[in-house]
């Protein structure tokens with residue numbers, strides 16, 4: 001959602017990117033990208049073709065671990081499944097994170113083969129988050145091969161559980177483990193260079209379940225039907241009025257139930273994602289869902305002819321909840337981003353969105369989420385595509401923001 005651009009904070013210190021422009025290691029890292037574009041595209045395709053459905057990221061994680069390790073980083077996989085490559089700084093008590101999520105929204109059965117159509121790469125997950133992962137690996141390698149020595153330790157992280165019911169579990173574990181040392185988190189998610197997410201959109205994911213005795217479609221006709229009740233409830237819920245400001249949205253994303261066409265089902269389920277700029281509106285919408293499910297069940301019970309034969313039960317469970325938060329406009333991280341934008345000749349607008357950055361922001365740790373360059377579209381669909389043209393700018397921008405907050409070891413900045 002487009003929001004007014006934030007004002008550029010003034011600082012007396014030289015802008016980091018200007019300061020780095022004279023540094024030979026940084027110059028060499030910036031130049032690394034142009035020479036390695038074909039390799040970066042290749043890694044993106046290769047990683048995209050390794051399936052990484054929610055909770056099944058291990059195979060892709062292993063491949064990312066190998067890539068990070070082969071560039072000379074010390075790499076481990078934590079018990080949540082996050083891949084963590086460390087580039088030690090001179091000040092090991094302070095850390096910054098560059099991350100990209102490993103997981104996709106696609107179920108294991110999805111066929112993923114990257115197709116080429118002129119300058120486009122097409123495959124589910126190619127942009128979200130093939131682009132972010134490719135950039136993570138490229139930036140780590142550019143730093144290593146250019147002998148960059150940061151002041152704060154940099155963690156290159158490919159994390160699990162960003163999408164759907166992953167509920168940001170990878171980022172939550174990472175923040176839990178490193179919180180006292182963490183100074184900034186930069187999340188690479190998808191393509192583009194046109195935005196910077198500094199505001200975390202709060203969201204909740206809910207599952208409604210309705211159960212009944214079930215029965216035969218003919219002989220038990222009139223028995224209350226959980227699918228009927230769910231449909232009645234859904235019609236009520238989708239008519240709920242939500243405000244345009246603060247922007248509030250809902251989506252029925254999955255619906256399931258029943259065992260066969262000629263059986264009255266014993267169960268029906270509905271998954272709903274609700275989002276809002278306001279926690280209050282979220283709470284209201286969650287109550288509305290509960291009321292609608294209760295009303296749908298009541299309607300079905302009342303209209304079923306043989307209520308005595310069976311009763312419906314219902315429940316609404318919270319599958320996940322993403323906290324809100326906001327990066328202060330005068331944060332050094334935002335200043336580093338603005339200065340990187342200036343250096344590469346880019347303009348970006350501030351956005352509010354639901355990303356891995358929600359977690360650090362909710363803990364008061366500076367965090368942003370940005371695209372990793374090039375252009376992409378059709379995220380979360382089977383028609384997803386990515387066009388690498390112009391990706392170099394996104395890679396340089398991300399590298400400069402990272403070094404802007406990590407700083408360089410003393411004596412290295414010339």
Ligand SMILES: [Zn+2]
Nearest residue numbers: 128129189190
């Ligand atoms: Zn993503």
